[in-house]
Amino acid sequence: MTTHAPQAAQSVTLPASLDEAVAALGAMPAAVPVAGGTDLMSAVNKGLLRPSGLVGLGRISELRGWHYQDGHALLGAGLTHARMGRPDFAALIPALAASARAAGPPQIRNAGTLGGNIATAAPTGDALPVLAALEAELVIAGPGGARREIPVSHLLAGREMLEPAELIGFVRVPLLHAPQVFLKATGRTGPGRATASVAIVLDPARRGVRCAVGAIAPMPLRPLEAERWIASLIDWDGARGLAPDALAAFGEYVAAACIPDQEPPADGGQAPPLPPAVLHLRRTVAALARRALGRALS
Numbered sequence: 001m002t003t004h005a006p007q008a009a010q011s012v013t014l015p016a017s018l019d020e021a022v023a024a025l026g027a028m029p030a031a032v033p034v035a036g037g038t039d040l041m042s043a044v045n046k047g048l049l050r051p052s053g054l055v056g057l058g059r060i061s062e063l064r065g066w067h068y069q070d071g072h073a074l075l076g077a078g079l080t081h082a083r084m085g086r087p088d089f090a091a092l093i094p095a096l097a098a099s100a101r102a103a104g105p106p107q108i109r110n111a112g113t114l115g116g117n118i119a120t121a122a123p124t125g126d127a128l129p130v131l132a133a134l135e136a137e138l139v140i141a142g143p144g145g146a147r148r149e150i151p152v153s154h155l156l157a158g159r160e161m162l163e164p165a166e167l168i169g170f171v172r173v174p175l176l177h178a179p180q181v182f183l184k185a186t187g188r189t190g191p192g193r194a195t196a197s198v199a200i201v202l203d204p205a206r207r208g209v210r211c212a213v214g215a216i217a218p219m220p221l222r223p224l225e226a227e228r229w230i231a232s233l234i235d236w237d238g239a240r241g242l243a244p245d246a247l248a249a250f251g252e253y254v255a256a257a258c259i260p261d262q263e264p265p266a267d268g269g270q271a272p273p274l275p276p277a278v279l280h281l282r283r284t285v286a287a288l289a290r291r292a293l294g295r296a297l298s
Contacts, residue, residue, distance in 0.1 A: 010052050010053055011028065011031070011052075011053040011054070012053070012054045012056060013028070013031070013053070013054070013055045013056065014056045014058070014059050015055065015056075015057075015059070015060065016059050016060065017060060017062070018060055018062060018063065018141050018167065018169050019141065019145055021033065021055055021057055021060060021141075021167055022141050022142060022143055022165055022166070022167055023143070023165075024055045025055055025164075025165040025166075025167065026143050026164070026165035028052075028053045028055070029164060029165070030051070030052045030053060031051065031052065031053035031054060031055050032049075032051040032053070032054055032055070033054075033055045033057055033167060034054050034055070034056055034057065035056075035057045035058065035063075035077070035078055035113040035115060035116050036080065036111035036112040036113045036116050037111065038108055038111050038112040038116065039116060039120045039122070057077075057078055057115075057167075058078070060078060062076060063076035063077050063078030063079075063115070063169065063170075064076050064078045064079060064080075064083075065079070066079065066092075068175075069172070071174065071175055072172050072173060072174050072175060073092060073093065073172075073173045073175055074139070074170045074171075074172055075114060075170060075171040075172075075173060076114075076115075076169075076170055077113060077114055077115025077116075077118075077167075077168045077169055077170060077171065078113050078114075078115060079113060079114045079115075080109065080110060080111065080112060080113055080114075081100040081101075081103040081104075081108070081109040081110075081112050081113075081114075081117075082100070082106070082109040082110045083100075084096060084097055084100035084114065085097055085100040085101040085109065092175065093130075093134070093173055093175075093180070094179070094180045094181070095130045095133070095134070095180035095181060095182040095199050095200075095201060096127060096130045096131070096134075096173070096180075096182075098130075098180075098181070098182040099126040099127050099129075099130045099182045099184075099197075099199070100126070100127065102126050102182070102184055102194075103117075103126050103127075104192070114127060114171060115167075115168045115171075118131070118138070118152065118155065118156075118168060118171070119162075119168055121155070121156055121219070123214070123215055123216075123217065123218050123219070124193045124194050124197075124214070124215045125214070126182070126184060126194060126197060126214070128152075128156060128212075128214055128219070128220050129182070129197050129198065129199040129212035129213060129214030129215075129220040130180075130182055130199040130201075130212070131152045131171065131173070131220075132152065132153055132156070132199070132212035132214075132219075132220035132222060133180075133199040133200065133201040133210040133211060133212040133220075133222075134173050134174060134176075134180075134199075134201055134210070135151065135152075135153075135174070135210070136151075136152045136171050136172060136173045136174075137149050137150065137151050137152065137171070137172045138150050138151075138152055138155060138168055138170070138171055138172075139168075139169045139170040139171070139172060140162065140166050140167070140168060140169065141166065141167050141168075141169040142163065142165065142166045143165050143166075147169070149172065152171070153219070153220070153222075156219040156220065157219050176201065176202070176203055176204075176205070178201070178202040178203060178204050179202050179295075179296040179297070180199070180200065180201045180202070180296065181199070181200045181292040181293075181295045181296045182197065182198070182199045182200075182292070183197065183198050183288045183291060183292045184196065184197035184198075184214075184215070184288070185197070185284050185288060193215075194214060194215040195215060195216075195281065195284065196213065196214070196215050196216050196281060196284045196285050196288060197213070197214040197215050197288070198211065198212070198213055198214070198254070198285065198288040198289050198292045199211070199212045199214070199220075199292070200289070200292040200293050200295075200296045201296075202296050202297075204236055207231060207234075207236045208227065208228075208231050209227050209230050209231045209234070209293070210222075210227060211223055211226065211227050211254060211289065211292075211293075213254065213258045213285055213288075213289070216258060216259065216281060216285065217258070221257075221258045223253065223254045223257035223258060225253075225257065226250060226253040226254045226257055229250075229253065230242075230246070230250045230253075230293065233246055234297070240297050241297055241298070242293075242294075242297055247290045247293055247294050248286075248290055250289060250290060250293055251285075251286035251287060251288075251289040251290030251291075251293075252286050254285060254286065254289040255282045255283070255285040255286035255289065256282070258282075258285055259274075259278060259281060259282040259285060261274065262274060
């Protein structure tokens, strides 16, 4: 597995179908499923994980593509970031393609998968705010061919969890046929982990704007009041443009909702100011939200 690990996995299973993978996990409860392995192998190399068995998902062809179903795209959990970044996928779900292209250096994009990004649920996962803004759902595969669907946000928030011998099979994403934008800020130049990210999705059919902010909290945040406010200002039957002042106000609204001011002390005194680092992060979120909405509306 790695030159740094003193112990290797005792068994490796390579199923050819999703149901075979579920059955293998049921037979080996301590085994760990692995697709790209970008997070798993990092944990192994750091000595944080010593799996007794692996269930490799790389040979399951049904997880590496997508198809259309009732106005939605059903994305296989094995889609790599590199595949999602290609032009044909970008024409389908632009914001998800943008997040995939920003996911890291080529070696990470070539190996890392959509399902792995969700299952790991790292706060800096680039796909997560996009999926939250799209209000995507997961198709979970269970023993005996069972399938159930849960919102991505429920899994990320811990409201619903994977049961033993369950796997993320597919991600159901609505095809909105409208502008979508993903932007992120990193702590250094080039591909890197986000310090903040914003996904904006327009939904003209419902005359709505969906926004999700990533990397600043354990899960993506949805500023719902800011969404409703800015949607009420857009001329959905016209040019859809907004004045710069409205875009700036939206950015500030989003940032304040996601990074609120500190509570005043119990004695009724003045609330302490935000620390400089937190204030900088709030300004970053405001700038990202303003720019993302401006690009979507243009």
